[in-house]
Structures are given as structure tokens and as C-alpha cells.
Amino acid sequence: MFISLLISIFMLPPQERMVTQHLSGMFDHGPLDQGQMQLQRTMKISKRFFAFGILTCIAVYVAYVKWHLGSKPFVGATEGVAESRGDKLSHQAVSTDLSVFYGIMFDAGSTGTRIHIFKFAQQPRETPRLTHETFKALKPGLSAYADDVEKSGQGIKELLEVAKKEVPMELWKFTPLVLKATAGLRLLPGEKAQKLLEKVKEIFQASPFFVRDNCVSIMNGTDEGEQLYRGSFCTPGNSSRRSVGMLDLGGGSTQITFLPRAKATLQTSPSGHTTSFQMFNHTYKLYSYSYLGLGLMSARLAILGGVEGKPLGEGEELISPCLPPGFKSEWQHAEIVYKIKGQKAGEPLYESCSNKVAKMLYKKVHRAGEVKDLDFYIFSYYYDCAAEAGLIDKEKGGSLTVGDFEIAAKYVCKTMEISPGNNPFLCMDLTYITFLLQELGFPKSQGFKLARKIDNVETSWALGATFHYIDSLNRLQY
Structure with missing residues (x-):
């Protein structure tokens, strides 16, 4: 309202500008008398005052915008244009609810790939709180495709469709998308693990979500425990679990x-x-x-x-005292098939x-x-x-x-x-x-x-890791 008032004072309507131009043109036809010279000096002062007014409006507007954005509880989650290679979201205000935002975390485990879609809410100057989670899992894990990387993308794309249905379309480009792999990929040779991550990154970059260069990675073991614990801070009633x-x-x-x-x-x-x-x-x-x-x-x-x-050699078997006597079968682990059998009856199995x-x-x-x-x-x-x-x-x-x-x-x-x-x-x-x-x-x-x-939140490190990732984008204000 204040800005509108200033503009109404300093901005002349088109008709008045045309009149001013016409009067100026009239003064070019001959020598100016004293009255005309006084009028021209008055108009020059008016023009300077007009320019000063415009600059004042701009300064007040910039100050207002800075104050307005600074009062928001969450910067960048539902405002700004997502830059897929940048470190953070650029801040261009749009008319969305700044108190609600989402994060998508893929958990690439040894036995399956899971997607966690978290919805957060934040009141002004308060810490965010998780309000909803959508979870879906697919088997096998990414490591199962170590020798056929192209096939690994099918499950990732299927889970991304779940995210598209859950996150409102207008928030897609503001929603961080991340995959973190655990022991399954840590156990793979480095080159094979890297190729799988590159394939996932390629799919992520083609998605409509917010993607950074570090959107895929392999977690170290300590991070898993830390993020699991961190996640306990983000759910209702968390204070009673901080010592658990x-x-x-x-x-x-x-x-x-x-x-x-x-x-x-x-x-x-x-x-x-x-x-x-x-x-x-x-x-x-x-x-x-x-x-x-x-x-x-x-x-x-x-x-x-x-x-x-x-892998086992030709004709080799794994014989274990922990399997039933006389039992014989095959067992697959990390894409390797093992022949297994139980020992003969003797000492009690336990x-x-x-x-x-x-x-x-x-x-x-x-x-x-x-x-x-x-x-x-x-x-x-x-x-x-x-x-x-x-x-x-x-x-x-x-x-x-x-x-x-x-x-x-x-x-x-x-x-x-x-x-x-x-x-x-x-x-x-x-x-x-x-x-x-x-x-x-x-x-x-x-x-x-x-x-x-x-x-009502799946127990895993994914919530803490998502919250930490969003925090790393400098998008939370406490």
C-alpha cells in the first residue's frame, strides 16, 4: 500500500506527460520571456523531483522485498527456480504455501531399493516437523544389477512414478531427490558400484525434481547410524526418544x-x-x-x-551345522548362486x-x-x-x-x-x-x-538423511 501511494504521487499519467511535452515544444519557437523562463526552470525542478521519486520508490520496494522474504519460515523449499547443477535453489518468489515442503530419499540397500517421500510442515521461526511419509520397496537391490546396469533403471523409474503421484506437480522442481546406497554397493568392486550410481544419476537428472551433482552416493556405515538417530528428532514426541x-x-x-x-x-x-x-x-x-x-x-x-x-568351484558345496540334517538346496546372495546342504545328524542342531x-x-x-x-x-x-x-x-x-x-x-x-x-x-x-x-x-x-x-514413519536412516540434506542446502531457518 505504501509503495502504491508513492507511485501515485510521483508517476504522472500519460495524458499529463503528453501535455508537458507539448508545452516544451512550444518554447522552441522564439526567444523566451521572463515568465516562460520561470516556467521552464520550474519544469526542470519537477523532472528532477520526478526522477528522485522513482529512485525512492525502487529503494523502498527493494527494502520491502528483503524484509518480506526474511520473515518467511522456510527459504527455498517452495519458492525459487530449481537449478539442477547448483548448490542451492535460486530465490524467486512464487505464490505457494511456504510452510509445506517435500523431500525424496531412495534407500539402495543390499536386498532392495526403497523410496521414502517425506512431507514436512514448518511454522514461522519454528523447526520443521514431519507430517506424512509415503514408502514403497522393490526387490532386488541395485547391487543385483552389477553386471547389467541398464536393467537397474527399471525399478528406479517405477519408484519415481510413485513420487510424482505423491508430490504436488507445482512443487516438483522444488523437491530434492537423492539416492544413498548402503552395504550392498559398499561390498561391490568400486567400478561396478560407480556405474550403477551413474545410471541412477542419469535417470534423476531427466526427472522433474530438484537434482544436484551429489544426488547419488554411497553412505559410510557411521552415517547410517547417525542419520537414523537424527531422524528421531523430526517426528512428533521425539523428546522422549533422544536417550534411546x-x-x-x-x-x-x-x-x-x-x-x-x-x-x-x-x-x-x-x-x-x-x-x-x-x-x-x-x-x-x-x-x-x-x-x-x-x-x-x-x-x-x-x-x-x-x-x-x-563363486564356488565346479562341484563345490557349502556344508553347515546350522542347516537341517539332510537338507540340500541352492541359495543366491549378491547375484551368486551357492549350493548348500546340512550336516549329517549328530550333535543337537542348536x-x-x-x-x-x-x-x-x-x-x-x-x-x-x-x-x-x-x-x-x-x-x-x-x-x-x-x-x-x-x-x-x-x-x-x-x-x-x-x-x-x-x-x-x-x-x-x-x-x-x-x-x-x-x-x-x-x-x-x-x-x-x-x-x-x-x-x-x-x-x-x-x-x-x-x-x-x-x-507412522518407517524406521530407517532415510528421514534423518533427508532432513540433513535439505539443511545442507541452506534452506532451513531456525
Whole structure:
């Protein structure tokens, strides 16, 4: 309103400008008398005043725009033109709701590729909060296409269609699109992993979403734990979970993350087991470590006696005391097919399997003494195995102890001495989980909470990584 008032004062209508020009032309026909000279001087002053007025309008307008944009709660999420190669969004205001924005994260795991589409809301001068998540997963993982890169794009394109349906079209070019790969690609030779990432990047750059040069990458293990923990800050009711630890059992690696209360934990932890991160102007010191090769599928291979990425020779088999006696089959891992079989009947299955697992895990993990005094959520294959063994409700989750896993392992192994059942690996998997938790420092009485979702959000590192990525674009104002 103020600007309009200034313009109405200083801007002459076209008709008045025409009159002024006409009068000026009249003064060119002869010598000027004193009255005409006075009128011309007055007009020159008016022109200067007119120019000064225009400059004043511009200055006031620029100041108003700066103030107006500075008062917005979120800069760049739903305003600005996306520059696919730039480090941040350029800021050109458009008429959209600045309090709502989206982020898309692809989780390229060892056994599947998942898309997380997060919707955030932010009130002025407050921290953003997650309001909705859309999740979909496809199998197999990207690493399965290491020798046929072109096929890897089919699943990526299918999941992008999900994103297009979920994110409003007018926000596509403002929505960051990212893929982060985990243990599956970390276990691949570098050249093969890079070709897969380049293919994904090519597809992303052809999409309508906001894409940077670093839109695809391989996470290191510590990042997984940190981002999993960071994500707990972004959901409703998060304050009660900031002192809760988290255990994640993937296919290729397993992570442990918690916020230490004891100084001794930080002082005695091996190099690389602690990390710092900032969140909402606070610095947190985390115990976080990822054990590559100790995810459930990689552990299976190690217990069977195989080597990651190395096919068996002609006529070779992997014989394991953790498989039912007389059992014989094939098992595929990381695009390699292995012939496997169980040992002949003899020592009870649980005892023979536990001995094998204990040897495989010997000195592989660090025990943090403090964990026995903390509450922990456990996710992924911990959840799946517990549900398959009937320890928790498949949909609702539940609570159990290390001892519950042990009891289930003994029971399943005993029944497999008679029949392999639907999952011949369940004896091995439950035994492995039992020993892994104890090696990490958890006593048999230690209780855990198991959940697929917390506050209707899939439990994974994806939420924290998405929030951190958006933060890195300098698009959040606290």
C-alpha cells in the first residue's frame, strides 16, 4: 500500500506527460520571456523531483522485498527456480504455501531399493516437523544389477512414478531427490558400484525434481547410524526418544547407535566408534558404528563358510551345522548362486550352530558397557526374524529380550532336526541374532522395543538423511 501511494504521487499519467511535452515544444519557437523562463526552470525542478521519486520508490520496494522474504519460515523449499547443477535453489518468489515442503530419499540397500517421500510442515521461526511419509520397496537391490546396469533403471523409474503421484506437480522442481546406497554397493568392486550410481544419476537428472551433482552416493556405515538417530528428532514426541539407542540389522551390515551418558564410553571407545553432529543449534556426541559384513545375509554366507563375491568351484558345496540334517538346496546372495546342504545328524542342531556362530563373531564387535543400562529400539531383520518366529505381532511389533531370541532359536533348531520347515535358515538367523546381541554387550535379560514404524514413519536412516540434506542446502531457518 505504501509503495502504491508513492507511485501515485510521483508517476504522472500519460495524458499529463503528453501535455508537458507539448508545452516544451512550444518554447522552441522564439526567444523566451521572463515568465516562460520561470516556467521552464520550474519544469526542470519537477523532472528532477520526478526522477528522485522513482529512485525512492525502487529503494523502498527493494527494502520491502528483503524484509518480506526474511520473515518467511522456510527459504527455498517452495519458492525459487530449481537449478539442477547448483548448490542451492535460486530465490524467486512464487505464490505457494511456504510452510509445506517435500523431500525424496531412495534407500539402495543390499536386498532392495526403497523410496521414502517425506512431507514436512514448518511454522514461522519454528523447526520443521514431519507430517506424512509415503514408502514403497522393490526387490532386488541395485547391487543385483552389477553386471547389467541398464536393467537397474527399471525399478528406479517405477519408484519415481510413485513420487510424482505423491508430490504436488507445482512443487516438483522444488523437491530434492537423492539416492544413498548402503552395504550392498559398499561390498561391490568400486567400478561396478560407480556405474550403477551413474545410471541412477542419469535417470534423476531427466526427472522433474530438484537434482544436484551429489544426488547419488554411497553412505559410510557411521552415517547410517547417525542419520537414523537424527531422524528421531523430526517426528512428533521425539523428546522422549533422544536417550534411546537404536540397533539396525540390514542385509550387508549392522549398526549400533546411542547417546552416551557415561564419559567412560567416549574415552574407551575404539577409533571411529564415536561421532559428533549438530541439530537445531546443539552438538551431540554419539556412539555409532556400522559393522560391514555382519548384516544378516552376509553373516549367513560367513557362517556357511563362503567368501563374499567369490563363486564356488565346479562341484563345490557349502556344508553347515546350522542347516537341517539332510537338507540340500541352492541359495543366491549378491547375484551368486551357492549350493548348500546340512550336516549329517549328530550333535543337537542348536549346539552345533551356536559353536559355529560364536567362532564367526569372535572379536568382530566392540562391547560398550553402558548399553546394558539403556533402552533400545531394534529394527529391520531383527524385527523380521522375531515376527517369523512368532515372538511379536507381524504388524504391531512388540517387546522382547535377548533371552526370548535364545529360547526361540533353541525351539526352531530342535524342530528343524525333524523337518526344515518353510525357512531352513531360521535356526541359523535366530542363533546369530542371539549371539550378536550378546557380543555387543547386551545381557540375556535386556529388553528391546521392536517396531516397523515410529509415529507412522518407517524406521530407517532415510528421514534423518533427508532432513540433513535439505539443511545442507541452506534452506532451513531456525
